[in-house]
Amino acid sequence: MGPLISALVQLQSIELDLTNLRRRKRVKDNAVNAQQAKINQHTEQLESVRANSMERRKRSDELDLDLRASExxxxxxxxxxxxxxxxxxYATLLTQINSLRADNAKVEDEGLKVIAEIEALKQQITELEALIAEEGKKLTIVQDSSKDEIAKLDTMIADLTVKRDDSAGKIPPKSLAIFDRIASNYDGEAMAQVEVSGRKQPYSYSCGGCYMSLNAEHANALKSHDAIRQCDNCKRILYMDETA
Ligand SMILES: [Zn+2]
Known part of the structure; x- marks a missing residue:
């Protein structure tokens, strides 16, 4: 393996470690975010119940005023x-009074219904407040337990990024650009080892990334030239493990 391909293999190894660390960090972040999202959802619900309760109280006041005026x-x-x-x-007045009393009875009925609704909403508000407080405690626990792990991962990612930059600095820009483009398509896995099968010539070759068969020309060229060759199918950069 020539200096270019071995530098790329080294970069690939660092890149895969980085991808793995970033994934572990994402899992930790997600746990915190999921708990926060739960709290946000309950809070939204609480706000909606509070608004409803306020509206019902207003209605109750209106009914009180109407009733008092009518009485x-x-x-x-x-x-x-x-x-x-x-x-x-006398008869006309009596009819008016009876009609008003019938209306008032209806207003009183609605008033009682609204008061019952307000009571039910009050209960909902109490329950939601308790739920939010409880989920808030859980969030603190998740945050505390994740904090150290996230800080540790951040340090590891920073250290490895320095190593990655150092390793990338040894690779000519054009080759690095190819590597980066493929790495971003395959979660850091820009390289694929050429798999050799068969006991004797002619051997058959396949791409260790996508498992499609490869022309022997790729293997021969890799043995003699230190240059980038890509799988015809997945475009990963090919390399051969010469100890195999
Ligand atoms: Zn392939």
Whole structure:
């Protein structure tokens, strides 16, 4: 293996370690984020229940006012009733009073219903507040347990990134650009080892990345030239393990 291909193999090894560390960090971050998302969802729900409760309270106040005004009206009509001069006047007032009382009974019924709704919403608010407090405690636990691990992973990622940059610096820019492009397509796995099978010539070759068979020309060229050759199928950069 020439200096270019062996530098690429070294870079690939660092790149895979980095990908692995980033994945481990993502798992930790996700645990924290998932718990936070749960809390956000309950908080949104709480806000909606609170808004509903506020609206119901407003309705309850409106009904109270309506009822009071209507009762005052009834009181006034009763005074008029006592001083009615004709039977007709008396009958008309009585009809008005009865009609108003029937309306008031309806308003009272709705008022009672609204008060029951407010009570139920109050209960929901208490329950949601307790739930949010409990989930908040869990979030603290998840954050605390993840904090050290995340800090450790961050340090490892920073150290390895320095190594990666150092290793990448040894590779000509054009070759590095090819490596980076393929690495980004395959989670850091830019290289594939050429797999050799068969006991004697002619051997058959396949790509260790995508398992498609490879032309013997690739293997022969890799043995004699220190240059980038890519799998025809997956485009990974090929290398041969010469000890095999
Ligand atoms: Zn391939």
């Amino acid at each position: 005052e009206h009834v009181e006034k009509l009763r005074v008029d009733l006592n001083s009615a001069k004709t039977n007709k006047e």
